Amino acid sequence: MAVKDEIGRGRGGIGKNPARSRDHNRRVVLDLLRQNGPQGRKELAEATQLSSPAVANILDELLAEGLILDLGRRRAGRGQPPLHFALNPEGAHTFGFEIGVNGIVTVVLDLLGNPVTQRRSDPESLAPEDCLRLLQSEIAALRADAAGQLLGIGVVLPGPFSTDAQRAADPTTLQGWEDVSAQSLSEALGHPVWMENDANAAALSEALFGAAAQLHHAAVIYFGEGVGLGVLNEGRLLRGARGNAGEIGHIVTVPNGRPCPCGQRGCFERYVSRHALAEALGMTLRPGAIGRLWQEQDPRLLGWIAEAGRHLAPMAAMIENMLDPESIIIAGQLPAPVIEALIAAVPLVPSVAAHPARALPRLCLGQSGAFTAALGAAALPLYEALTPQSWVAQPDSARGGEA
Numbered sequence: 527m528a529v530k531d532e533i534g535r536g537r538g539g540i541g542k543n544p545a546r547s548r549d550h551n552r553r554v555v556l557d558l559l560r561q562n563g564p565q566g567r568k569e570l571a572e573a574t575q576l577s578s579p580a581v582a583n584i585l586d587e588l589l590a591e592g593l594i595l596d597l598g599r600r601r602a603g604r605g606q607p608p609l610h611f612a613l614n615p616e617g618a619h620t621f622g623f624e625i626g627v628n629g630i631v632t633v634v635l636d637l638l639g640n641p642v643t644q645r646r647s648d649p650e651s652l653a654p655e656d657c658l659r660l661l662q663s664e665i666a667a668l669r670a671d672a673a674g675q676l677l678g679i680g681v682v683l684p685g686p687f688s689t690d691a692q693r694a695a696d697p698t699t700l701q702g703w704e705d706v707s708a709q710s711l712s713e714a715l716g717h718p719v720w721m722e723n724d725a726n727a728a729a730l731s732e733a734l735f736g737a738a739a740q741l742h743h744a745a746v747i748y749f750g751e752g753v754g755l756g757v758l759n760e761g762r763l764l765r766g767a768r769g770n771a772g773e774i775g776h777i778v779t780v781p782n783g784r785p786c787p788c789g790q791r792g793c794f795e796r797y798v799s800r801h802a803l804a805e806a807l808g809m810t811l812r813p814g815a816i817g818r819l820w821q822e823q824d825p826r827l828l829g830w831i832a833e834a835g836r837h838l839a840p841m842a843a844m845i846e847n848m849l850d851p852e853s854i855i856i857a858g859q860l861p862a863p864v865i866e867a868l869i870a871a872v873p874l875v876p877s878v879a880a881h882p883a884r885a886l887p888r889l890c891l892g893q894s895g896a897f898t899a900a901l902g903a904a905a906l907p908l909y910e911a912l913t914p915q916s917w918v919a920q921p922d923s924a925r926g927g928e929a
Protein backbone atom coordinates (compact mmCIF):
# COMPACT_ATOMS: atom_id res chain seq x y z
CA MET A 527 0.00 0.00 0.00
CA ALA A 528 1.57 3.20 -1.15
CA VAL A 529 0.35 5.30 1.73
CA LYS A 530 1.67 2.86 4.30
CA ASP A 531 5.02 2.60 2.57
CA GLU A 532 5.50 6.27 3.01
CA ILE A 533 5.05 5.99 6.74
CA GLY A 534 7.45 3.29 7.55
CA ARG A 535 10.13 2.70 5.00
CA GLY A 536 13.43 4.42 5.10
CA ARG A 537 12.83 5.65 8.58
CA GLY A 538 15.06 3.13 10.24
CA GLY A 539 17.78 5.63 10.99
CA ILE A 540 15.50 7.50 13.32
CA GLY A 541 15.75 4.68 15.85
CA LYS A 542 19.51 5.20 16.17
CA ASN A 543 19.17 8.62 17.72
CA PRO A 544 19.66 8.15 21.48
CA ALA A 545 17.45 11.14 22.16
CA ARG A 546 14.48 9.29 20.70
CA SER A 547 12.41 7.43 23.18
CA ARG A 548 12.14 3.72 23.65
CA ASP A 549 8.50 4.19 22.82
CA HIS A 550 9.46 5.49 19.41
CA ASN A 551 11.66 2.47 18.73
CA ARG A 552 8.78 0.18 19.70
CA ARG A 553 6.62 1.92 17.14
CA VAL A 554 9.30 1.52 14.47
CA VAL A 555 9.37 -2.24 15.13
CA LEU A 556 5.56 -2.50 15.23
CA ASP A 557 5.32 -0.49 12.02
CA LEU A 558 7.75 -2.79 10.20
CA LEU A 559 5.79 -5.85 11.32
CA ARG A 560 2.53 -4.20 10.27
CA GLN A 561 3.80 -3.31 6.82
CA ASN A 562 6.01 -6.24 5.99
CA GLY A 563 4.42 -9.12 7.87
CA PRO A 564 6.41 -11.64 9.94
CA GLN A 565 10.11 -10.88 10.33
CA GLY A 566 13.14 -12.12 12.22
CA ARG A 567 15.23 -10.24 14.74
CA LYS A 568 18.13 -9.77 12.33
CA GLU A 569 15.90 -8.31 9.62
CA LEU A 570 14.35 -5.95 12.14
CA ALA A 571 17.77 -4.86 13.44
CA GLU A 572 18.90 -4.13 9.89
CA ALA A 573 15.74 -2.23 9.01
CA THR A 574 15.73 -0.15 12.19
CA GLN A 575 19.52 0.25 12.47
CA LEU A 576 19.13 -0.65 16.13
CA SER A 577 21.51 -3.11 17.76
CA SER A 578 20.40 -6.72 17.88
CA PRO A 579 20.18 -6.71 21.72
CA ALA A 580 18.08 -3.52 21.57
CA VAL A 581 15.69 -5.18 19.13
CA ALA A 582 15.62 -8.30 21.30
CA ASN A 583 14.65 -6.17 24.31
CA ILE A 584 11.83 -4.52 22.39
CA LEU A 585 10.61 -7.88 21.08
CA ASP A 586 10.65 -9.33 24.60
CA GLU A 587 8.64 -6.41 25.85
CA LEU A 588 6.10 -6.65 23.01
CA LEU A 589 5.81 -10.42 23.52
CA ALA A 590 5.18 -9.93 27.25
CA GLU A 591 2.45 -7.43 26.43
CA GLY A 592 0.89 -9.81 23.93
CA LEU A 593 1.21 -7.34 21.05
CA ILE A 594 3.31 -9.71 18.94
CA LEU A 595 3.47 -13.46 18.42
CA ASP A 596 6.52 -15.68 18.28
CA LEU A 597 5.89 -17.74 15.14
CA GLY A 598 8.84 -20.02 15.75
CA ARG A 599 11.58 -20.86 13.31
CA ARG A 600 11.15 -20.77 9.59
CA ARG A 601 13.16 -22.97 7.27
CA ALA A 602 15.47 -20.63 5.36
CA GLY A 603 18.71 -21.78 3.83
CA ARG A 604 21.61 -23.15 5.82
CA GLY A 605 21.94 -23.46 9.56
CA GLN A 606 19.48 -22.71 12.32
CA PRO A 607 16.59 -20.71 10.82
CA PRO A 608 15.75 -17.50 12.72
CA LEU A 609 12.74 -16.94 14.94
CA HIS A 610 9.98 -14.96 13.31
CA PHE A 611 7.68 -12.44 14.93
CA ALA A 612 4.34 -11.03 13.80
CA LEU A 613 1.71 -8.67 15.11
CA ASN A 614 -0.85 -10.45 17.27
CA PRO A 615 -4.28 -9.47 15.91
CA GLU A 616 -5.83 -10.23 19.29
CA GLY A 617 -3.13 -8.39 21.21
CA ALA A 618 -4.95 -5.08 21.22
CA HIS A 619 -7.93 -3.30 19.73
CA THR A 620 -9.36 0.16 19.14
CA PHE A 621 -12.90 1.50 19.18
CA GLY A 622 -14.31 3.99 16.72
CA PHE A 623 -17.55 5.92 17.12
CA GLU A 624 -19.16 8.07 14.49
CA ILE A 625 -21.68 10.31 16.20
CA GLY A 626 -23.96 11.88 13.62
CA VAL A 627 -27.43 13.33 13.54
CA ASN A 628 -28.74 9.90 12.51
CA GLY A 629 -27.28 8.00 15.43
CA ILE A 630 -24.07 6.31 16.43
CA VAL A 631 -21.98 3.89 14.38
CA THR A 632 -19.57 1.69 16.33
CA VAL A 633 -16.55 -0.15 14.94
CA VAL A 634 -13.98 -2.32 16.72
CA LEU A 635 -10.65 -2.97 14.98
CA ASP A 636 -8.10 -5.60 15.94
CA LEU A 637 -4.38 -4.85 15.97
CA LEU A 638 -4.10 -5.62 12.25
CA GLY A 639 -6.85 -3.12 11.46
CA ASN A 640 -9.47 -5.77 10.73
CA PRO A 641 -13.00 -4.78 11.76
CA VAL A 642 -14.28 -7.29 14.32
CA THR A 643 -17.49 -5.45 15.21
CA GLN A 644 -19.57 -2.98 13.21
CA ARG A 645 -22.96 -1.82 14.34
CA ARG A 646 -25.33 1.10 14.36
CA SER A 647 -27.51 2.42 17.17
CA ASP A 648 -30.20 5.05 17.17
CA PRO A 649 -30.40 6.63 20.63
CA GLU A 650 -33.25 9.01 21.47
CA SER A 651 -30.91 11.80 22.44
CA LEU A 652 -27.58 12.79 20.92
CA ALA A 653 -26.84 15.44 23.55
CA PRO A 654 -23.24 15.09 24.78
CA GLU A 655 -24.18 13.99 28.31
CA ASP A 656 -26.55 11.29 26.99
CA CYS A 657 -24.03 10.13 24.38
CA LEU A 658 -21.32 9.95 27.02
CA ARG A 659 -23.41 7.66 29.19
CA LEU A 660 -24.16 5.50 26.17
CA LEU A 661 -20.50 5.36 25.11
CA GLN A 662 -19.46 4.42 28.65
CA SER A 663 -21.79 1.42 28.72
CA GLU A 664 -20.96 0.53 25.11
CA ILE A 665 -17.23 0.61 25.88
CA ALA A 666 -17.72 -1.59 28.96
CA ALA A 667 -19.69 -4.13 26.91
CA LEU A 668 -17.22 -4.10 24.01
CA ARG A 669 -14.25 -4.48 26.33
CA ALA A 670 -15.81 -7.58 27.84
CA ASP A 671 -15.84 -9.17 24.36
CA ALA A 672 -12.63 -7.82 22.84
CA ALA A 673 -9.29 -9.49 23.40
CA GLY A 674 -6.16 -7.64 24.48
CA GLN A 675 -5.60 -4.06 25.53
CA LEU A 676 -7.59 -1.06 24.36
CA LEU A 677 -5.19 1.28 22.54
CA GLY A 678 -7.60 4.15 22.34
CA ILE A 679 -10.89 5.47 21.08
CA GLY A 680 -11.58 7.53 17.99
CA VAL A 681 -14.64 9.75 17.91
CA VAL A 682 -15.81 11.44 14.75
CA LEU A 683 -18.42 14.15 14.47
CA PRO A 684 -19.77 16.16 11.59
CA GLY A 685 -17.64 19.25 11.01
CA PRO A 686 -16.96 22.03 11.34
CA PHE A 687 -15.44 22.14 14.81
CA SER A 688 -15.68 25.15 17.11
CA THR A 689 -17.33 27.62 14.83
CA ASP A 690 -19.65 30.37 15.83
CA ALA A 691 -23.16 30.20 17.16
CA GLN A 692 -24.82 30.85 13.82
CA ARG A 693 -24.52 27.12 13.15
CA ALA A 694 -26.78 26.29 16.07
CA ALA A 695 -29.79 25.88 13.80
CA ASP A 696 -27.96 23.75 11.23
CA PRO A 697 -29.79 20.41 10.96
CA THR A 698 -26.70 18.68 9.57
CA THR A 699 -24.49 19.28 12.59
CA LEU A 700 -24.82 18.01 16.13
CA GLN A 701 -26.12 20.45 18.67
CA GLY A 702 -24.40 21.06 21.99
CA TRP A 703 -21.03 19.54 21.05
CA GLU A 704 -19.18 22.81 20.43
CA ASP A 705 -17.24 22.65 23.70
CA VAL A 706 -16.57 18.91 23.73
CA SER A 707 -12.87 18.24 23.20
CA ALA A 708 -10.79 15.09 22.87
CA GLN A 709 -9.41 15.94 26.29
CA SER A 710 -12.82 16.14 27.97
CA LEU A 711 -13.97 12.93 26.27
CA SER A 712 -10.75 11.23 27.32
CA GLU A 713 -11.32 12.21 30.95
CA ALA A 714 -14.96 11.10 30.88
CA LEU A 715 -14.27 7.78 29.16
CA GLY A 716 -11.03 6.93 30.99
CA HIS A 717 -9.10 6.18 27.78
CA PRO A 718 -7.15 8.26 25.27
CA VAL A 719 -9.52 9.77 22.72
CA TRP A 720 -8.81 11.13 19.24
CA MET A 721 -11.36 13.37 17.57
CA GLU A 722 -11.76 14.06 13.89
CA ASN A 723 -14.43 15.37 11.58
CA ASP A 724 -16.37 12.74 9.67
CA ALA A 725 -15.06 13.61 6.22
CA ASN A 726 -11.42 13.43 7.34
CA ALA A 727 -12.08 10.11 9.07
CA ALA A 728 -13.72 8.82 5.89
CA ALA A 729 -10.66 9.84 3.88
CA LEU A 730 -8.41 8.02 6.32
CA SER A 731 -10.64 4.98 6.12
CA GLU A 732 -10.60 4.97 2.32
CA ALA A 733 -6.79 5.26 2.46
CA LEU A 734 -6.46 2.33 4.83
CA PHE A 735 -9.26 0.02 3.78
CA GLY A 736 -10.81 1.32 0.60
CA ALA A 737 -10.65 3.09 -2.71
CA ALA A 738 -7.65 5.30 -1.85
CA ALA A 739 -5.42 2.42 -0.71
CA GLN A 740 -3.11 2.86 -3.68
CA LEU A 741 -3.36 6.63 -3.93
CA HIS A 742 -1.09 9.36 -2.58
CA HIS A 743 -3.42 12.18 -3.48
CA ALA A 744 -7.14 11.67 -3.08
CA ALA A 745 -10.18 13.73 -2.22
CA VAL A 746 -13.13 12.07 -0.49
CA ILE A 747 -16.56 13.66 -0.66
CA TYR A 748 -18.35 12.31 2.39
CA PHE A 749 -22.13 12.14 2.81
CA GLY A 750 -23.07 12.36 6.47
CA GLU A 751 -26.26 14.31 6.97
CA GLY A 752 -24.45 17.20 5.33
CA VAL A 753 -21.52 16.87 2.97
CA GLY A 754 -17.81 17.36 3.59
CA LEU A 755 -14.47 16.80 1.94
CA GLY A 756 -11.51 14.87 3.31
CA VAL A 757 -8.21 15.36 1.48
CA LEU A 758 -5.16 13.12 1.41
CA ASN A 759 -2.08 14.97 0.25
CA GLU A 760 1.10 12.87 -0.05
CA GLY A 761 -0.82 10.25 1.95
CA ARG A 762 -1.50 12.63 4.83
CA LEU A 763 -4.71 14.26 5.87
CA LEU A 764 -4.95 17.92 5.02
CA ARG A 765 -6.48 19.38 8.16
CA GLY A 766 -5.94 23.11 8.12
CA ALA A 767 -5.35 25.31 11.14
CA ARG A 768 -8.30 24.03 13.18
CA GLY A 769 -9.16 20.74 11.53
CA ASN A 770 -11.83 22.30 9.36
CA ALA A 771 -10.23 22.05 5.92
CA GLY A 772 -12.63 20.68 3.32
CA GLU A 773 -15.83 22.27 4.57
CA ILE A 774 -17.32 22.30 1.08
CA GLY A 775 -20.94 22.10 2.25
CA HIS A 776 -21.07 25.83 2.81
CA ILE A 777 -19.41 26.97 -0.37
CA VAL A 778 -22.04 28.90 -2.32
CA THR A 779 -22.64 27.19 -5.64
CA VAL A 780 -26.00 28.77 -6.49
CA PRO A 781 -25.95 32.59 -6.18
CA ASN A 782 -29.13 33.74 -4.42
CA GLY A 783 -30.15 30.11 -4.06
CA ARG A 784 -31.85 28.32 -1.20
CA PRO A 785 -31.34 29.90 2.23
CA CYS A 786 -28.93 28.04 4.48
CA PRO A 787 -28.76 28.00 8.30
CA CYS A 788 -25.21 29.36 8.00
CA GLY A 789 -26.67 32.68 6.85
CA GLN A 790 -25.77 32.41 3.17
CA ARG A 791 -27.93 31.47 0.23
CA GLY A 792 -27.20 28.68 -2.23
CA CYS A 793 -24.72 26.59 -0.24
CA PHE A 794 -23.67 23.33 -1.94
CA GLU A 795 -25.09 21.30 0.96
CA ARG A 796 -28.58 22.73 0.35
CA TYR A 797 -28.61 20.71 -2.90
CA VAL A 798 -26.15 17.85 -2.44
CA SER A 799 -26.54 16.10 0.93
CA ARG A 800 -28.76 13.61 2.67
CA HIS A 801 -30.54 16.55 4.21
CA ALA A 802 -31.27 17.97 0.75
CA LEU A 803 -32.44 14.54 -0.36
CA ALA A 804 -34.80 14.30 2.62
CA GLU A 805 -36.25 17.68 1.64
CA ALA A 806 -36.66 16.56 -1.96
CA LEU A 807 -38.43 13.41 -0.80
CA GLY A 808 -40.50 15.25 1.80
CA MET A 809 -39.70 12.62 4.40
CA THR A 810 -37.35 11.70 7.22
CA LEU A 811 -34.66 9.27 6.10
CA ARG A 812 -35.03 6.22 8.31
CA PRO A 813 -32.38 3.48 7.97
CA GLY A 814 -32.97 1.55 4.74
CA ALA A 815 -35.36 4.16 3.31
CA ILE A 816 -33.11 5.33 0.47
CA GLY A 817 -32.32 1.74 -0.51
CA ARG A 818 -36.03 0.92 -0.76
CA LEU A 819 -36.74 4.02 -2.84
CA TRP A 820 -33.87 3.09 -5.13
CA GLN A 821 -35.30 -0.40 -5.64
CA GLU A 822 -38.64 1.16 -6.54
CA GLN A 823 -36.82 3.67 -8.78
CA ASP A 824 -38.82 6.38 -7.03
CA PRO A 825 -39.04 9.40 -9.36
CA ARG A 826 -38.35 11.86 -6.52
CA LEU A 827 -35.09 10.07 -5.73
CA LEU A 828 -34.13 9.90 -9.41
CA GLY A 829 -34.95 13.59 -9.78
CA TRP A 830 -32.71 14.46 -6.83
CA ILE A 831 -29.85 12.36 -8.24
CA ALA A 832 -30.07 14.22 -11.55
CA GLU A 833 -30.13 17.62 -9.84
CA ALA A 834 -27.36 16.72 -7.37
CA GLY A 835 -25.22 15.46 -10.27
CA ARG A 836 -25.51 18.84 -11.98
CA HIS A 837 -24.39 20.61 -8.78
CA LEU A 838 -21.54 18.16 -8.28
CA ALA A 839 -19.98 18.89 -11.67
CA PRO A 840 -18.57 22.38 -10.89
CA MET A 841 -17.69 21.33 -7.32
CA ALA A 842 -15.70 18.34 -8.62
CA ALA A 843 -13.86 20.56 -11.10
CA MET A 844 -13.07 23.06 -8.36
CA ILE A 845 -11.70 20.32 -6.10
CA GLU A 846 -9.60 19.01 -8.99
CA ASN A 847 -8.29 22.43 -9.93
CA MET A 848 -7.37 23.28 -6.34
CA LEU A 849 -6.03 19.93 -5.11
CA ASP A 850 -5.18 17.86 -8.19
CA PRO A 851 -6.22 14.54 -6.64
CA GLU A 852 -5.64 11.29 -8.49
CA SER A 853 -9.37 10.69 -8.10
CA ILE A 854 -12.35 12.03 -6.15
CA ILE A 855 -13.94 9.30 -4.08
CA ILE A 856 -17.58 9.58 -3.07
CA ALA A 857 -18.49 7.77 0.13
CA GLY A 858 -20.75 7.74 3.13
CA GLN A 859 -24.32 7.27 4.19
CA LEU A 860 -25.90 6.58 0.82
CA PRO A 861 -26.43 3.13 -0.73
CA ALA A 862 -23.68 2.21 -3.20
CA PRO A 863 -26.05 2.05 -6.22
CA VAL A 864 -27.27 5.56 -5.42
CA ILE A 865 -23.69 6.88 -5.28
CA GLU A 866 -22.95 5.10 -8.56
CA ALA A 867 -26.04 6.67 -10.14
CA LEU A 868 -24.99 10.04 -8.76
CA ILE A 869 -21.52 9.68 -10.29
CA ALA A 870 -23.09 8.72 -13.62
CA ALA A 871 -25.31 11.81 -13.42
CA VAL A 872 -22.40 14.26 -13.11
CA PRO A 873 -21.86 16.13 -16.40
CA LEU A 874 -18.09 16.50 -15.90
CA VAL A 875 -16.68 19.85 -16.94
CA PRO A 876 -13.09 20.67 -17.93
CA SER A 877 -10.46 20.79 -15.17
CA VAL A 878 -6.81 19.86 -14.68
CA ALA A 879 -8.06 16.29 -14.16
CA ALA A 880 -9.46 16.03 -17.67
CA HIS A 881 -6.35 14.71 -19.39
CA PRO A 882 -6.35 11.71 -21.75
CA ALA A 883 -3.57 9.79 -19.97
CA ARG A 884 -5.43 9.33 -16.72
CA ALA A 885 -5.89 5.74 -15.58
CA LEU A 886 -8.52 6.30 -12.89
CA PRO A 887 -11.98 7.75 -13.30
CA ARG A 888 -12.32 11.32 -12.08
CA LEU A 889 -15.09 10.25 -9.71
CA CYS A 890 -15.32 6.85 -8.09
CA LEU A 891 -17.32 5.04 -5.42
CA GLY A 892 -15.81 4.62 -1.97
CA GLN A 893 -15.26 1.06 -0.87
CA SER A 894 -15.52 1.26 2.89
CA GLY A 895 -19.31 1.39 2.89
CA ALA A 896 -21.59 3.20 5.27
CA PHE A 897 -19.23 2.44 8.16
CA THR A 898 -16.41 4.35 6.52
CA ALA A 899 -16.16 7.27 8.97
CA ALA A 900 -16.38 4.99 12.02
CA LEU A 901 -13.64 2.78 10.54
CA GLY A 902 -11.52 5.88 10.16
CA ALA A 903 -12.28 6.82 13.76
CA ALA A 904 -11.06 3.47 15.04
CA ALA A 905 -7.97 3.75 12.83
CA LEU A 906 -6.87 7.02 14.49
CA PRO A 907 -5.58 5.45 17.74
CA LEU A 908 -4.41 2.35 15.89
CA TYR A 909 -2.04 4.28 13.70
CA GLU A 910 -0.96 6.50 16.54
CA ALA A 911 0.11 3.35 18.40
CA LEU A 912 1.64 1.51 15.48
CA THR A 913 3.46 4.14 13.48
CA PRO A 914 6.62 6.00 14.47
CA GLN A 915 5.24 9.31 13.33
CA SER A 916 1.68 10.43 13.60
CA TRP A 917 0.44 10.63 10.05
CA VAL A 918 -2.63 12.45 11.17
CA ALA A 919 -1.13 15.62 12.50
CA GLN A 920 -3.56 16.99 15.03
CA PRO A 921 -3.43 20.35 16.75
CA ASP A 922 -2.52 20.09 20.43
CA SER A 923 -6.04 21.12 21.37
CA ALA A 924 -7.50 18.07 19.61
CA ARG A 925 -5.16 15.55 21.12
CA GLY A 926 -6.18 12.88 23.56
CA GLY A 927 -4.66 12.42 27.00
CA GLU A 928 -1.70 10.21 26.26
CA ALA A 929 -1.12 11.36 22.73
Ligand SMILES: [Zn+2]
Pocket residue numbers: 775776777786787788789790793
Ligand atom coordinates in the same frame (compact mmCIF):
# COMPACT_ATOMS: atom_id res chain seq x y z
ZN1 LIG B 1 -24.43 27.25 4.36
